[in-house]
Amino acid sequence: MAAGGGGPAVSPMATPSWAVRIRGADGEIAGAGILLTPQWVLTCAHVVDRTADVMTAEFVGAVGHGVPAVPARLERDAYVPETLDADGDPSGDVALLRLERPRPAEETVRLHRLSAPNREVRMYGFPYEHNGGIWFRATAVGVCGRDGQVQLIPASPGELASPGCSGAGVADSDTGEVIGMVLSGQEDRHGNRFSFMSPVETIVRHLPRLDPVTTGPSAVDPQLRSTADDILPELLDRPFAQRLAAWLRDDGSQVKISVVRHGDAAREATLRRAITLADRELRTPVSVDRASLDPPGTVPSAGGHDLAVYAEGRTSAGIAERIAERLGLPHPEEAPLERIRAARAILNLVVVGVDEAVDPLGVLDLLDVLRADGSRLLLVLRTAGDCHRRAREQLLTGPERGRRARLVERLKEITGPLAEDLRERLAAVAPQGLRPLDSDLVAAHAALADLLRAADAADHDGEGQGEALPGPGPDLARYERLADRVEGRLTAGVAALDRLRDRRDELAGRLRSYQVMHQHSLRGEEDPAVDGLYLRAHTLLRARPCDVRAAEAAVDAYTRRVDGHAGATGPVARDGHGARDSHEDGYGSGDGRGAPDGDSGEDGRGARDAYGARDVHGARDGHGRGDDGRGARPDRGTGDGHGAGVGGGDGQRAGDGHGARDGYGAQEGYGPRDGYGGGDAS
Structure with missing residues (x-):
């Protein structure tokens, strides 16, 4: 529930009362705004036309059927235009408008400080296509630039904040609180779409x-x-300041543990300075500028942390409640640790004085839950005693050992079974268009050897302050990226070689089927030229590794020659299964079914040369309806056979047997030249 008019800041089913549509002096929509008080509307500076005396604020979520329109003027001392620093990073772009007539207090909303990483958010803007207002959904993914702006990734390509959305309130989807304001939407030259918001701080x-x-x-x-x-x-303390700034800029380390003793004025001041400069709300404008006089590398990024907690004298439950509040986790009836555990939220957390908390071990357990879910932690202790050693083991060295062990197992899998799969495929087929992977495997083997050497290496303390030295230990993050890269390339290589192997097998099957067809078409003759083409294709397919591209060309040459030979000698059924004039001239072809001379045409059911008989079913002119009827010449019981038709000119025992000259077993069929059963019998 957001503060303001007493109701939710954002109801999923209603237009928010605090959403303002702003029109310029020309009457066109200039952008959006947020009604913060009965007389103040927050918007972007670039929405405001400073040359115009009056703009118009329209309240599309007001109670009633109309849309109240109120003249508004710029508050001159509340205008911060966008500026770019030496690196092109933007800053500012906020302004306040004062309404000439106040709006009801219940229509207003308050801004709310909330940790934003990975939060689902919504914004209500007025793009030209939907000038009555529309919701846009997005995810807050991280901080960018020296001003602490937050990048938003739209939930779908059509939900990119477009002109008319600048100045819109960004509401947290879980709590309904307004946690920022839309600045702009962009699409880069690669087609990536994203928006930016200015967070409340x-x-x-x-x-x-x-x-x-x-x-x-x-x-x-x-x-x-x-x-x-x-x-x-x-x-x-410049070295300490540089290390703090590096962590706050995300140097890749998840957990940093430092010791800052009471009375060490320089380190205490340096710590406070880093924490303050990393906060969006507290840092000074001069520190944002690249040309500041601060020593190089000592200024952290704005938004480098989400929360900095002073733990001295506090309980672990109290610290957990502080974290839950910052994360916007409601339901106070539940224990804060359980809320944090269930939310699996991620944040950059600084905790100072861990060993001076009421229950330091409870604080470490709380921090371990956050670490396991991916939060980054900066712990500061006052002494290098038992709590410090426990913190290092529980949050730093122990998890690092586990991480290193998992990486070792992963690299063993890559250099073992996965590499063997690749070698097996390379032995079967020659790679085509596949980059060599030898160097990747060498790098993976080297990383594995380095990790194994470091497995028993002791952790080192730096400067006597309890900070881990960079030392000679392996860079786990770099090796994890290496493992990702090598595993991806090897997996893709295996998949590509599998496709080539499947193609090789397909070509082998095609070659065999064409060989059978060609042998049936030869009628006892030989064709050395075609045989040579077959032998070449067969040899290439049998070679190991097989050059699939060359084999495919050889198979194509052979099949084209076979097809050409078949065309020269007459139509041959592709599968060699039927006679020259079988099915292809059968049912419905020639003079078949429905022809002028009866049920099956002049020459019976299957045309002149169908299913093995010139005069099918015993009748020259059809299915028993010819000149002589069902028993027409030659009749089922006449002549020399058991019945005319099916078996050939003179029945099943006719001169050409069960498969007559043009039937299933005819000259081009499976069996001998004159039918299934040879010359004279079925």
Whole structure:
């Protein structure tokens, strides 16, 4: 439930009362806005026409059937235009409009501080095609730029924030709270679509007057904020500041553990400085500029952490509640740890004074739950005692050993069974268009050897402060990327070779079927030229590894020659199963069924040369309806056979047997030249 008019900020079934459609002096839609107080509308600076004296704010979610329109003017001291720094990173782009007539307080909404990573969000804007307003869905995926803007990935290609959406409120789908404002939508040259929002903390930093209409606790506990004395040059521990800034910029390490003892003024001030500069709301504008006087590499990214907690004197349950609140996890009747565990939320968390909490081991268990789900953790302890050793084992060295062991097993699988699968395929078929994979396998073997050497290596403490040295240990993240790359290439290679092997088998079957057909068409003759083509194709298919492309060309040459030979000697059934004039001239062809001379035409059911008999079913002119009827010449009991028709001119024992000259076993059929049973009998 969002603060404001007493109801939900966002009802899935209603237009939000705080959604404002803004028109310029020309009457065209300029963008959107958020009604924060009865007289203030928050929007983007680029939506505002500074040359116009008055703009119009329209309240599409107001109660009733009409859309109230209220003149609005720019608050001159609440206008922060977008600026670009030396690297092209944008900053600002926020403004306030003051309404000439106030709106009801119940229509307003408050901004809410909330950790945004991987949250499902919705925004209500006014694109030209839907100028009455429409919801857009997206996922907040991460921070970008020095101003702490958050990148949004649209839920579908059609939900990219388009013109008319700038200034729209971004509402968290789970809580309904308004956690930011849409800045723009873009499509890059690769076709990727994404939008940007300014989170509430960044908005409040640019417009501090909005703090009274903003809810949710700050991301940084008061004890961890920089003081006026922290800016003294002698209080900056530059190496420590650079390591902190690297972690806050996501240097690839998930967990960092440091020791900052009480009384170490430089390290304490450096820690507070890093935490403050990494917060979107607390960092100063001068630190955002690339040309700031801060030493190189000591300024972290805005939004480098989502929460910084001071643990001294607090219980693990209290810290868990602080985290759950920052993550926007409701249901206070449930234990906060259970809410965090169920949500599987991910955040960048800084905890200072872990060993001075009421129950340090409980805090470590809480942090282990977050680590297992993918959160990044920066732990600061006051001494390098038992709690420090437990923290390193539970959160750093223990998980790293497990991660290394899993990576070792994965590389063994890649260099063992998967590599053997590849070798087996390469022995069967020659690769075509497949990049050599030898160097990938060599790299995988080298990584495996390095990991095995490091398996028993001891962890080292750095500077006596409890920080892990970079040291000679293997870079697990780099080796994991290597494993991903090699496994992907080997799997794709095996799949490509399998397709070639399947094609080889298909060609072999095709070659065999054509050979059978060709042998039946020869009538005892030989054709050395065709036999040579067959032998070449057969040899290429039998070769190991098989050059499938060359084999395919050889099979094509052979089959074309066989097809040409068949065309020169007459129509031969493709499967060699029937006679020259069998099915192809059978049912319904020639003078068959339905022809002028009876049920089966002039020459019976299957035309002149169908199913093995010139005069089928015993009648020259049809199915017993010819000149002589069913018993017409030669009749079923006449002449020399058991009945005319089916077996040939003179019946089943006629001169050409069960498969007459043109029947199933005729000259081109399976059996001898004159039928299934040879010359004279069935």
